[in-house]
Amino acid sequence: MNPIDEKLQALNISLPEASAPAANYVSYTRTGNLVFIAGQTSVRADGTMLTGRLGEDLTLEEGQLAARLCGLRLIAQMKAACDGDLSRVVKIVKLGGFVCSLPQSSGGDIPQIINGCSNLMVEVFGEIGKHARFAVGSPSLPRDAAVEIDAIVEIRD
Template sequence: MTGKIDARLSELGLTLPDAPMPAANYVPFVRVGDLLHVSGQVSQSGGALLTGKLGDGVSIEDGAEAARACALSLLAQVRAACGGDLDRLVRVVKLTGFVNSTANFTDQPKVINGASDLMVEILGDAGRHARSAVSAASLPMGVSVEIEGVFQVA
């Protein structure tokens, strides 16, 4: 059975990856009441890591694409946490985006907009969320972007 969110993903030509497994000693998500806290998802596409540093060879556009990839992995984790039923997602509450960037790079919000815009494109008003977009001197495995999220689920 395909739900509304799955239908919207299909309409947009998007496919969620398999929910990535943790790379260290943590769990991919924790549910507390109706809030689902999803661990940071690193930028990867088709199994390949999207690496590099913004302000040193990685464009804002490429960073935004990396953020979009993180958003898809976040939704894959939500689907896994909801037993495969993505329509149990009520809304995106908050995203925290980390951008691997140089000290003088100041466009972190433009990079993380890649994830924010995609959430709204897929979910409409339920995709609007609180957000932080911060710089990081480096990220795990040299990825360009990592994003964690809090979601309300039924």
């Protein structure tokens, strides 16, 4: 077992299966040593979507959980891109986070919500999990998801 899988096991984290794309795109694409992972939404382990809108019916804590769910799905896509070997991840380069929110929602909460994913990356990958990112509000997301996050990851052959 590689060190990242050992870390996941120690943290009692089970990854979902890497999901297939929902439309005319790919789940991830690789160019050189960079993997661009399509946006992953806040899907729970049972396959249901965590929905809600910040400022309406989504609390900060629920938003952070939604972002963590996106992070688990991102790691599952990384694992698929690395042929099952997460020790090939060199660096989590960048995350892009979208939070479903009302226009009058506190913009200060949006970065805090995306921390649910950012914290997971550092928890699992340590120093190489630290990344650049953006966090923005959006009036709606696909399938009424609470959060959607994409990633750019550097891997080794």
